[in-house]
Amino acid sequence: MKDLHSGTKALVAIAAATLDADNTPPAIDLQGYDAAEFVLAIGAGGITFSGTNKIEFKLTHSDDDSTYEAVTVNDVLGIDSVADGGIVKALTAAHATAGVYRFGYVGGKRYLKLLAAFSGTHGTGTPIAATAMLGYGHDNPQADQA
Template sequence: MMRNLSSIIKPKRLVAEATLTSSASAVVIDRGNTNSRIWEAIQLAFHVGAGGITFSGTNYLALKLRESDDNSTFNVVGANTILFGAENPAGTAFAQVPDTNGFVRLINAAKAAADTDPFRVDYVGSKRYLEATITFGGTHGAGTLVGLWAVLGYPNIMPVI
């Protein structure tokens, strides 16, 4: 018998779509908080509209990821804990191997158009907690539309069919 999609994924809105001019609060995803269920996979979908300003090395927008075992001490994610989709491999479309800040998407050049589809990145690390932050660097007098979703997948405990 076939299971429905809701049995293997759980979408979560982390940052509601809004026009922002400064960093949103960090959001922590707990992979193991539902009836002893542990979600084996996390995909983040980060949507960015047309730049409200001309992005540069000083005035930028980034998606920052950090991980933790205890929800207290966080470290930036490593290159071996992140996978990019075929539509945005590292080194293109502002995607990058995590740097020392934990940035996996860094927009630091002109962005005249909104993303057609969200930028997606998979966390494949083993930590229970993943922290995601939409980070604005510099001064952003005009806002940029942003939104962030997580999709948790492959639970270790499946529902009864």
């Protein structure tokens, strides 16, 4: 069996919570790592999503942790397209059951932020969490996080 554990580090990209408004995304610093994978967990929708009442997950990147710009399809793996503003996933229709989604980052910037951007009316929140898995660390094995 291959050892994935010793070469990865997990960071909070979106803290696990039932959200009904935008989160404040932490900066994910990739220094010392050569790969990043996001794991996005979304519970059953608190509302019936539509083109007006929606959640858009926007990934941005930066060289200096000050000026962030939207990623493009060339910066990510595992998704067919990236909409304007770095939208890597959008909830615009009923989301009746929980799901887990993942996508990789292959852009060349040092910092990343993942925003859950809410539009419209969200009277009931939606459970959301996201983890950034950093890999190919320059100083392995990585510290245990249990």
